[in-house]
Amino acid sequence: MAASILALILLALVLGSLLLLWRARRGPRVRSVCVVVVGDVGRSPRMQYHALSLARRGFDVTLLGYRGSKPHDELLSNEKIHILHMPEVNRIPVAPRTFQYVIKVVIQAVHLLYALLLKTPRVGYILLQNPPGLPSIAVCWVVCCLRGSKLVIDWHNYGYTMMGLTHGFAHPLVQLAKWYEKLCGRLSDLNLCVTNAMREDLAKNWNIRAVTVYDKPASFFTNSPLEIQHRLFMKLGHTYFPFRASTEPLDPAFERSAFTELNPRSGKVTQLDGRPALLVSSTSWTEDEDFSILLKALERFEQWIIGGANLPSLVCVITGKGPLKEHYSQIISQMGLKHIQICTPWLEAEDYPLLLGSADLGVCLHKSSSGLDLPMKVVDMFGCCLPVCAIHFQCLHELVKHEENGLVFMDSEELADQLKMLFSEFSSPDNKLNQFRKNLKESKQPRWDESWERTVFPLFTHT
The missing domain is CATH 3.40.50.2000 (Glycogen Phosphorylase B;)
Known part of the structure; x- marks a missing residue:
């Protein structure tokens, strides 16, 4: 039954997309990318980095995902990046759990299709974060077919294995998700992945060729000088007790956190003994x-x-x-x-x-x-x-x-x-x-x- 429901979902996506085919009369802008995150944009650092790197190389970038945590300031201030939010779909608190999931997937598919076809400009590429791949891979592929775009999947993990932690890997829904991910994953034009082990697994078991792109730290991940450490500790100390000094400094003019002390006369910050x-x-x-x-x-x-x-x-x-x-x-x-x-x-x-x-x-x-x-x-x-x-x-x-x-x-x-x-x-x-x-x-x-x-x-x- 679940397979039939999924087939109907895919058919509905195709038929619904054909009704909007008239919007695809002009070709896409080649130097433009839609980065798709079916999740909290602010908690997707790798996709934020992709967006920033593309923008620095002259691409017009639409970053599509859920509203939530605040993204990096550099991304928010970049004129070539436009963040577009979709409504997040919560679990429906009625009916059997499997049926709840199916309904959630259908609603997600409708929201994503609407956003990509009616709110997003024509782009040369859609760069999709996976997981979750259900229903995003199929929806993005349909949109790429209609608009002449190329689909790029960035494989961070497998969606079905994450579902397996909750439902068990023998669950029919998990097996269906695995079949879907394996089938639809082959529809992409390009594939990125995060490890050589995943690249080899995609090639051996999924017949998908991918390029390994290791996660690397952005330039702002670096050692914090003592002065910056002190300012951070004092800031956090206003809200979180463990960052506050356990004893007062001998000189009341000094400023102290649980870890550091500032001499206001010299401006020098030192680490506390016995911190x-x-x-x-x-x-x-x-x-x-x-x-x-x-x-x-x-x-x-x-x-x-x-x-x-x-x-x-x-x-x-x-x-x-x-x-x-x-x-x-x-x-x-x-x-x-x-x-x-x-x-x-x-x-x-x-x-x-x-x-x-x-x-x-x-x-x-x-x-x-x-x-x-x-x-x-x-x-x-x-x-x-x-x-x-x-x-x-x-x-x-x-x-x-x-x-x-x-x-x-x-x-x-x-x-x-x-x-x-x-x-x-x-x-x-x-x-x-x-x-x-x-x-x-x-x-x-x-x-x-x-x-x-x-x-x-x-x-x-x-x-």
Whole structure:
């Protein structure tokens, strides 16, 4: 039945599109692109980077997606980029769950088709983020056929594997989504993907040829100077208690955060002796990130401090939005930690890289539903020369080099041991964290713009 419903949806899309065929009398503008995100534009950094890179190369860009988090200021101020918002479709709280999903897909298809045909100018390319691919791949393909555009799919992961985390991979809806994604994915003119492992899987199992475009940090992900760190800590301290100074300075003219102190006479900022270590974990609060692993590791770290181990206190900042945030926030509030403070802010787009550039260590819990994508949060951390502890999965070695730019762990016990080892020499200038930082600085990995110019731009000029 589900297959029949999907066939009817696709047929309706085609018939509805034919009624609007008269709008496609003129050819598309070749140096124009519509970047499609069926999600929150502000939480889609890779697609924002695509839009900025295209605009810098003279393309007129329409960025289509949901309203939500604030995009980067650079994108908002670029005259060649026009952001167009679609209404977000929420789950209908009636009827069986499968039927709810089908109705949601139909409504999404109508909204996307309307936006692409009636509100978006004719473009030479549609660059689509996948997942979600249902119904966006089919809708974008129909629009490309009608308007003579080329369809480019940027494969971040597989949509059906993400659905499988919720429904189980044997669920008929997940199997249908896999069939659809495999079939419709072949309709594209060009394909990008985020890892070599995904490129090989697309070629072997899907008969899709793709170009690997690794996520790279934007230029604004870098080390934060002490002066910028101090301003950020003072700003966050107005809202979040862990950033506030635990003691007042001897000189009342001095300005102090939990980590830094400003001498107003000289303008010099210094780090406080005995300051806490700053741990950052960016999460989407979803089922593919077992956040309890970090909480168990922190509880064990707390017990070591209580037992007299020479370890610093911790401020653990967990950024992000997602469906499980409230659940874990309740658990955190009941932990009763005395030497570890945890806060879960949602930061402005401009403050997030400053926080990474101010931190001592990053933790990544992203496992990947397919095992074939890489966490962009680690890419951003490495751009700030921030060492990372990351949970192991299939292709993580393409990004995190164990004992070189960070550490890889399997469970909460191993993560706790790594935290103990890294922070046991916290006050020493030659500690392991600083060795990792040095390795990251010396690696001189290319930034997004440089990588994009080499791998993506030629595809938009020779097709």
